Amino acid sequence: MRSLLFSLAACAAFAVAPAQAQDQDASPTAADLPDAGGDFAIVGAGAAILPDYEGSNDYSVTPFPAAIGRVSGFAFTVLGNRASVDLIRDGVGPTWDFQAGPIAVVNFNRSSVDAIDDIRVASLPERDIAIELGGYVGIGKTGVITSDFDRLSASLSYRTDVSGTHESGIWTPSVSYSTPLSRKALVGLFVSAERVENRYADTYFSVTAPDAVLSGLPAYDADGGWKHYxxxxxxxxxxxxxxxNGLQLVAGGTYKRMLNDFGDSPITSVAGSRGQWLGAVGLAYSF
Known part of the structure; x- marks a missing residue:
């Protein structure tokens, strides 16, 4: 879910500058964008289809809010359960963009057994909501392949649970590319992965012997490592x-593949699926 929302945000946020690019009759340069480095905001809401829990093959529809923008050169993102701020001011026009700042995530995974259709997983202990705090660094380049307004970026984030739920850290590398198709349309591609520590694996993917008796799933001891791409x-x-400026339709989809012990866990391999599809659609207003 976080990866999909991030891609939707990147797609919508980057639209502010390239909206004036690649028109059918003209291809302006940065000089034609006097306000490209100015303040802006995009607010919206939508609905996402996502698994009942991480590794599930049952799906449900969930609403999510979104707000992204830039104030005095500092970019911010609020997407559903995730928020971040880039503390390095953005440049204007075709340029390199260095990024660094804090992130916060509220992890709802398996925090409500009522939201889980599979009775085996629903019979496992319910987990508390996890509050994950950390930071990220990244680099981006505007004006790469198709015009002065397409963008390639890479980032690495680390966050850790501060609420005592899984008490472990999460590394997330990601690469994304966005390009305008016209003054009205923009498309974005991305790839990301997550590497987690042992306590995360135990909390969400291990099955203890007593839990195996209760749920009917085989006992399993999961270790940390690369969780998914x-x-x-x-x-x-x-x-x-x-x-x-105006109302925008934003949509996206992802394919997620559970890896290593996280794909082999009976929570995924028996009760769920290693491969998971997610989708989202929403409306946003930019100003």
Whole structure:
């Protein structure tokens, strides 16, 4: 879910500058974008189809809010259960962009057994909501392949649970690419992965002997490591005006593959699926 929302946010946020690029009749340069480095905000809401828990093959529809923007050169993102701020001011036009700042995530995985359809997993102990705090660094380049306005970026984040739920850290490398198709449309691609520590694996993917008796799943001791990779596509199209101002339709989808002990865990391999599809669609307003 976080990866998909991130891709949707990147797609919508990057639309502010390239909205004036790649028009059918012109291909402007950074000089034609006097406000490209100015303040902006995009707010919206949508619905996402996602697994009942991490590793599930049962799906449900969940609403999510979103707000992204830039104030005095500092970019911020609030997407559902995730928030981040880039404390390094953005440049204007085709340039390198260095990123660093804090992130916060509220992890709801298996925090409500009522939301889990599989009775075996629902019979396992319910987990508390985890509060994960950390930071990230990244680098991006605007004006790479198709025009002065496409963008390639890479980032690495680390966050750790501060609520005592799984008490472990999560590393997330990611690479994304966005390019405008016109003044009204933008497409984005991304790939990401997560590497987690042992306590995370035990909390969400191990099955103790007593829990095995209760659930009917085989006992399993999961170790930390690379948990999954995700690839995805996001698209935004202006419904009124252009991507600089007005109402936008934003949609996207991802494929997520559970790896190593996380894919082998009976919570995934018996009760769920190693491969998972996610989708989201929503409306956003930029100003």
């Amino acid at each position: 995700t690839i995805g596509l996001a698209f935004t199209h202006s419904l009124t005006g252009d991507l600089l």
